[in-house]
Amino acid sequence: MKQIESIGGQDLKDMFAAATNWLEKSAQDIDALNVFPVPDGDCGTNMLLTMRSSIEEASRAPDQNISQVAQAMAKGALMGARGNSGVILSQIWRGLAQSLNEKETINGHELAQALLQASEMAYKGLSNPVEGTILTVMREAASAAQKQVAKGNGNVISVLEATVDAANESVANTPNLLPVLREAGVVDAGGQGLFTLLEGALLYLRGDVELMQFRKPRVIASSIPVTAHPIQMAAEEEAFGYCTEFLLKGENLDLDKLRKKLQSKGQSLIVVGDESTVRVHIHTLDPGNVVHYITSLGTMHKVSIRNMDEQHEDFLAMQKGRMPAVDMAIVAVVAGDGLADVFTSLGASAIVPGGQTMNPSTKDILQAVEAVPSDKIIILPNNKNIVPTAQQVESLTDKSIEVVPTESVPQGAAALLAFDYEADFETNAKLMTEAKSGIKTIEITRATRSTRLNGLAIKKKQAIGLLDGHLLAVNDEPDDVLSELLARIDLDKAEVITIYYGDDTDEAEAERVSTGIREQHPNLQVEVVSGGQPHYNYIVSIE
Amino acid sequence: MTVKIITDSTSDITSNLAQELGITVVPLTVSFGHEHFLDRVEMTTDDFYRRLTTEDIFPTTTQPPPGAFVDVYNELVKETDEILVIVISGKLSGTYQSATNARDILKGKCRIEVIDSLSTAMGLGLIVIAAAKIARSGASLDGVIDEVSKRIPRSQPVMSFDTLKYLAKGGRIGRAAGLLGSLLSFKPVLTIRDGEVAPLKRFRSVAASMDYLYNFVAGFTKIEELAVEHATTPDNADKLVERLSAIYPKERIYRSTVSPVLGTYMGPNVLAVSVLEAEGK
Numbered sequence: 001m002k003q004i005e006s007i008g009g010q011d012l013k014d015m016f017a018a019a020t021n022w023l024e025k026s027a028q029d030i031d032a033l034n035v036f037p038v039p040d041g042d043c044g045t046n047m048l049l050t051m052r053s054s055i056e057e058a059s060r061a062p063d064q065n066i067s068q069v070a071q072a073m074a075k076g077a078l079m080g081a082r083g084n085s086g087v088i089l090s091q092i093w094r095g096l097a098q099s100l101n102e103k104e105t106i107n108g109h110e111l112a113q114a115l116l117q118a119s120e121m122a123y124k125g126l127s128n129p130v131e132g133t134i135l136t137v138m139r140e141a142a143s144a145a146q147k148q149v150a151k152g153n154g155n156v157i158s159v160l161e162a163t164v165d166a167a168n169e170s171v172a173n174t175p176n177l178l179p180v181l182r183e184a185g186v187v188d189a190g191g192q193g194l195f196t197l198l199e200g201a202l203l204y205l206r207g208d209v210e211l212m213q214f215r216k217p218r219v220i221a222s223s224i225p226v227t228a229h230p231i232q233m234a235a236e237e238e239a240f241g242y243c244t245e246f247l248l249k250g251e252n253l254d255l256d257k258l259r260k261k262l263q264s265k266g267q268s269l270i271v272v273g274d275e276s277t278v279r280v281h282i283h284t285l286d287p288g289n290v291v292h293y294i295t296s297l298g299t300m301h302k303v304s305i306r307n308m309d310e311q312h313e314d315f316l317a318m319q320k321g322r323m324p325a326v327d328m329a330i331v332a333v334v335a336g337d338g339l340a341d342v343f344t345s346l347g348a349s350a351i352v353p354g355g356q357t358m359n360p361s362t363k364d365i366l367q368a369v370e371a372v373p374s375d376k377i378i379i380l381p382n383n384k385n386i387v388p389t390a391q392q393v394e395s396l397t398d399k400s401i402e403v404v405p406t407e408s409v410p411q412g413a414a415a416l417l418a419f420d421y422e423a424d425f426e427t428n429a430k431l432m433t434e435a436k437s438g439i440k441t442i443e444i445t446r447a448t449r450s451t452r453l454n455g456l457a458i459k460k461k462q463a464i465g466l467l468d469g470h471l472l473a474v475n476d477e478p479d480d481v482l483s484e485l486l487a488r489i490d491l492d493k494a495e496v497i498t499i500y501y502g503d504d505t506d507e508a509e510a511e512r513v514s515t516g517i518r519e520q521h522p523n524l525q526v527e528v529v530s531g532g533q534p535h536y537n538y539i540v541s542i543e
Numbered sequence: 544m545t546v547k548i549i550t551d552s553t554s555d556i557t558s559n560l561a562q563e564l565g566i567t568v569v570p571l572t573v574s575f576g577h578e579h580f581l582d583r584v585e586m587t588t589d590d591f592y593r594r595l596t597t598e599d600i601f602p603t604t605t606q607p608p609p610g611a612f613v614d615v616y617n618e619l620v621k622e623t624d625e626i627l628v629i630v631i632s633g634k635l636s637g638t639y640q641s642a643t644n645a646r647d648i649l650k651g652k653c654r655i656e657v658i659d660s661l662s663t664a665m666g667l668g669l670i671v672i673a674a675a676k677i678a679r680s681g682a683s684l685d686g687v688i689d690e691v692s693k694r695i696p697r698s699q700p701v702m703s704f705d706t707l708k709y710l711a712k713g714g715r716i717g718r719a720a721g722l723l724g725s726l727l728s729f730k731p732v733l734t735i736r737d738g739e740v741a742p743l744k745r746f747r748s749v750a751a752s753m754d755y756l757y758n759f760v761a762g763f764t765k766i767e768e769l770a771v772e773h774a775t776t777p778d779n780a781d782k783l784v785e786r787l788s789a790i791y792p793k794e795r796i797y798r799s800t801v802s803p804v805l806g807t808y809m810g811p812n813v814l815a816v817s818v819l820e821a822e823g824k
Contacts, residue, residue: 338726341726342727345724345725345726346726346727346745347721413727414747417727417729417745417746417747418744419744419745420743420744421741421742421743421744422736422741495747495748495751496747496748498727525748527727527728529726529727543747543748
């Protein structure tokens with residue numbers, strides 16, 4: 001069997017670059033491991049994007065010793081951390097990098113030590129660590145590495161093999177530790193993601209490159225090209241480059257070829273038209289390159305190249321007048337144009353697009369924080385999975401940061417409204433945190449798959465209702481689910497109900513729902529607002 | 544001779560109280576189209592809100608003409624040689640200008656000083672009440688000015704609004720402009736800061752904003768004067784006074800209504816509490 005006594009920085013980078021590609025092949029399968037049949041936090045995709053950022057940074061390491069590379073990878077993971085699992089992954093990298101500090105290369109013993117420190121760091125990063133998750137998998141894997149070293153098998157491959165085997169078992173065991181996993185009949189998605197990464201690293205190190213190319217961590221057998229195509233994320237596209245639009249006129253234009261060629265040159269690509277006239281829209285860092293290519297095919301018309309950074313700055317300048325106070329600003333994470341408008345109208349200085357199905361990265365939030373012209377920033381994550389991502393920002397900026405850990409849009413709106421115009425930064429963070437506790441949140445969405453949960457039999461595409469994050473009702477129509485959940489709340493104590501209807505729900509239907517509530521509870525003030533949020537028919541605030 | 548105290552009608556000092564404390568109130572004017580009414584004199588708060596909420600005409604207001612002050616000065620000169628005029632913030636009204644112009648017209652028949660209170664409503668009213676009490680105790684004009692100057696920064700009105708529509712339409716929104724345009728409804732709570740309207744908080748319900756008014760008062764350890772005033776909701780004002788009576792003697796709480804001139808900007812359903820904090824916390 002192959003034996004490797006030590007690995008250096010280049011090895012570390014290569015094995016995790018390969019592991020990231022390995023993870024990519026099963027990212028969607030891991031996403032599907034949602035415990036809840038709601039469009040959940042995209043665990044696999046989040047881990048993949050976090051690793052991409054890590055690998056990208058690795059190539060910028062000033063030196064190729066393992067210490068420098070690991071540090072660069074930790075930095076990359078931190079900046080690109082998305083979602084809860086991404087943040088934990090970034091903690092793991094932080095622990096690894098600390099342990100590898102000032103080392104040129106490492107042997108199996110040192111690898112085991114680094115894994116142990118990574119596990120400890122992962123636990124430290126969470127105020128309330130839960131077993132049966134990626135944390136447990138990391139801990140048990142690290143512990144197996146230690147045992148392997150103690151047995152005297154100190155070469156890198158044997159240590160990593162023991163680690164991967166233990167991770168495998170640990171993932172399989174997660175349903176025994178977490179009742180929600182057991183009930184849904186799935187393993188923990190984050191744990192699965194970590195296992196896949198470790199397995200990928202091992203396969204690469206063992207030289208099973210061919211196997212990695214032609215096989216897949218789980219289902220689907222196909223060879224995905226090693227150069228990864230970027231996953232398009234609205235939040236990331238908007239922040240840089242030039243929005244380039246034009247008409248191309250020519251003869252026998254091949255749209256497919258054109259699309260393929262342009263895909264490598266930018267993002268948000270749209271190519272429509274016929275063989276004589278094609279309309280193109282692309283966000284690119286190098287419009288010159290695009291123009292050069294296009295003019296070789298025909299003539300360009302109605303050319304528009306706009307600097308998106310400037311557009312962004314103009315937008316911010318416009319927002320400045322709305323800010324609640326000159327030295328303080330609020331950055332909020334919300335999905336949907338309507339909700340973005342609501343939060344802006346209540347005084348949020350910057351909106352980071354994101355929510356349940358699209359967790360923004362630490363970098364996305366950091367960019368918004370840096371862009372607003374205030375030194376004291378309050379962040380409203382408005383989603384449980386985004387809270388840890390937001391909390392990472394503090395260590396990355398010179399600005400003072402307070403994260404008010406809002407877990408839903410209604411909590412965020414209540415926190416924003418609680419802003420005291422004469423109180424200082426810390427007091428405001430406190431007031432806003434207190435305000436979110438008086439709010440009840442109902443969310444109505446469609447089940448993404450059939451399952452049983454909390455004793456409810458749920459069929460795919462049925463309407464399901466969550467009260468403060470707990471799935472409590474299921475029915476065919478969203479209205480019925482909403483009524484059922486409202487009936488569970490003591491509405492005599494409530495004063496205001498706000499219904500934010502989603503992008504695929506009509507206003508008339510929302511109005512009908514609100515009329516029903518008003519008839520039953522004449523003392524309540526009921527407001528209907530277009531939230532425009534994806535996936536959720538209704539988000540309802542009860543205060 | 545006792546120093547005479549003059550104020551304007553936006554101080555929301557009732558005629559009974561003015562009489563009792565020897566305060567002269569100069570009215571501003573509120574107009575519905577071509578109909579003009581002297582604030583609090585020719586139009587009561589109730590009449591004003593009845594018209595505001597039933598008619599399409601949007602009322603306007605004007606400061607008292609200097610002549611109104613000249614008349615009052617001439618009347619008071621018969622009884623005193625020292626007059627102190629305390630008026631609404633110069634950033635909200637030109638009343639201060641009228642009062643000083645009138646003084647210059649009189650050319651030193653009597654010593655008259657005009658002070659910009661940087662406030663209005665009972666925020667101004669409580670300063671005036673304190674000044675009248677000090678003047679009656681026999682203080683000189685300089686003595687009263689000294690005491691008033693100390694109280695101006697210690698007096699604060701806190702007002703729960705139902706809507707910002709009237710404040711915005713009337714051009715007095717000041718620093719609360721950022722509150723406009725919200726897609727969610729809320730009850731704004733405002734104050735007067737450095738002479739202009741400034742935002743404090745936003746609440747989703749009247750009950751929550753009333754809690755805030757109570758808590759605002761409860762936050763003071765020493766209160767010299769306290770006032771509660773309303774526009775169209777006497778019941779809410781009663782409730783607030785009842786709650787406040789647990790922490791401050793009920794009989795010492797001044798009750799009033801928002802004057803028609805202020806009502807033009809505050810709109811219906813406003814509830815306000817003003818505190819004049821005592822010296823030495």
